[in-house]
Amino acid sequence: MNKILDLLDPLLILSAALMGVALYxxxxxxxxxxxxxxxxxxxYFHVPVAWGSMLGIFVVSGSSFMYLLKKNEKWDRLAVASAEVGVIFGGLxxxxxxxxxxxxWAVWWTGExxxxxxLILFFIYVAYLMFRGYFPPGAQRQRLAAIIGVIGAIDTPIIYFAANLWSQAHPPIITGPAADAESALGSDLGIVLLVSTLAFTFLFVFMVQTRYxxxxxxxxxxELKRASSASAMTGVN
Amino acid sequence: MMSNVTNTAIRVGAFRIALALILALAVSVSLTQISSAEHTPPVNGIVVGVETDDAGALTRFAVSDSTGTIHTFTIFKGTEYGLENQAGDRWVSTHEAEPSEAARRLRDHRERFAPITVTSENGTAFSVVEREEGKLEANLGYLFAVFAVTWALFFAYVLYLGRKQRVLQHEIARLKVASDK
Structure with a gap:
């Protein structure tokens, strides 16, 4: 029973409720x-998960910057958590x-x-996580990973404006400050997209929180292993 | 001494990764610009205008895409057609062979709001075909695929997180007991 209650995070409940409304x-x-x-x-799935993947890199970048500034472990943890959830959203x-x-378009992929x-954003996430996976733990790894995290955010505005700058098969921007009024969604479609985006945003936050x-x-x-081995060494001496 | 060497190697490694990321970004954007200059993507939409000459042969037609943008296409002898009537019978021909029939078929599509796909270059249509993938039955499969993939991946990830959390809780409890002893 306790295990079930542990899972009932307010964010998860909110996300599930909104997801139900969004599906309807x-x-x-x-x-x-x-x-x-x-x-x-x-x-209504594609845009919210794309938003989640961009939100992820913003959090990775912001918390990496804060880590470089404050050297506080919590910012590094937040960056890792956000990168891992971001890679899921990016893949989706x-x-x-x-x-x-x-x-x-009659094709699975075009090079636009x-x-x-x-795709580069997805690779940035993967590179960030691989970097952390392969380098030895410590302040050095955290600092260098933070630098990659900050650099990775450069891709986000390029993704956002790409459809307008290099117009091809992908539709132009339909939401946000650069959205063209003529191509923007109608009221019905806009409401559904908003609810769905909110639901996926809460899910994103819940997942980042859990991963954190x-x-x-x-x-x-x-830390416990380190303390345990230190006390064992003291005992030997 | 050893630590300094390791640190330098790590710095060089990180610098290379960062450089590779920037380079990949620059190359992909450049390649996209080059490819956009060479290819015109196909246009999907409904026929909103058909123009013929005195003999009734098709000369131009206009298509409105999902964003409401009107695309006008001219015809040449080699333009290929693959259009269906309401009963689903497919008519395959070229403009050279049946120029009047093309106009009739496109007018029929305009009246039925039946979507078509047009491939073109500089406003000249190369092929005008039925948008078969626009059919509702076929679309539902793709919609289901997105829905299934999304939830399967989220479900798998949440399960992975739950399992990891349990393992860590046991490990912490075990280490605490060991340190108390």
């Missing part, structure tokens, strides 16, 4: 788009985009700017 809106409430048909509903962004591209820069706690536990284990 996506599959029942919102009208089918005239040109693309049912497949257009992929938008690419997969959902490819599945959507097949019926609409929006797609390529999104795990990272803290991992650090505790290292």
């Amino acid at each position: 809106l996506i599959f029942i409430w919102v009208p089918t788009e005239t040109n693309q048909g049912a497949v257009q509903r992929i938008l 962004m690419l997969l959902s985009g490819m599945i959507w591209a097949r019926p609409v 700017a929006k797609l390529t820069t999104a 706690k795990i990272r803290k536990s991992e650090d505790d284990v290292i």
Whole structure:
């Protein structure tokens, strides 16, 4: 019973509730788009996970910067947690985009700017995590990983503006400050996208929070092992 | 001494990774610019205008895409057609062979709001085909695939987190007991 109660985090409940509303809106409430048909509903998954992957790199970059500034372990933990969740969201962004591209563009992938820069974002996440995985633990690794984290954020504005700067098959920006008024979503579609994005954002925050706690536990284990071996050495001496 | 060598190696490694990331970004953006200059992506949409000459042969047609943008295409002798009527019978031909039939078929598509895919270069249509993937039945499969992949991945990740958390809790408890002894 306690285990079940432990899982019932307020963020998870909020995310699940919003996800339920979003699913109702996506599959029942919102009208089918005239040109693309049912497949257009992929938008309500694709855009929120893409937003999650960009939010992830912002958090990685911001917390990496804070780590470089304050040298506090909590910022490093937040960066790792966000990178790991970000790689999940980034992978889903690419997969959902490819599945959507097949019926609409008749290809799984094109080499256009929006797609390529999104793929680079995924590689940045992977490179960040690989770097941490292969280098020996310590302040040096944290500092250098933080530098990669800060550099990685350069890709985010390029992804956002890519569809407008190098206009090809990918639709232009439909949300945010650079959205073209003519291409922006109508009210029904906008509401569904907003609810879905909120649901995935809460899910993102919940996952980062959970991963952060795990990272803290991992650090505790290292600390306990260190203390245990130190006391064993004292006993031997 | 050894530590200094390791630190320098780590710095060089990190610098190389950062440099490779920047280089990959620059190359991909440049390549995309080059490719965008060479290819025109296919246009999917519904027919909104058909223009013919005095003999009834198709000369130009216009397509509105999902964003509402109107694309106008001219025809040449080699333009290929692959269009279906309402019953699903497919008509495959070229503009040279049946220029009037092309106009009739496109007007039929305009009246039915049936989506088509047009490949073109500099406004000249190379192929005008039925957008088969635009059919509802086919689309549902793709929608299901996205839905299934999204939730399967999230579910697997949450399970992984839960398992990792349990293992760590046991490890912490074990180490605390060991240190108390």
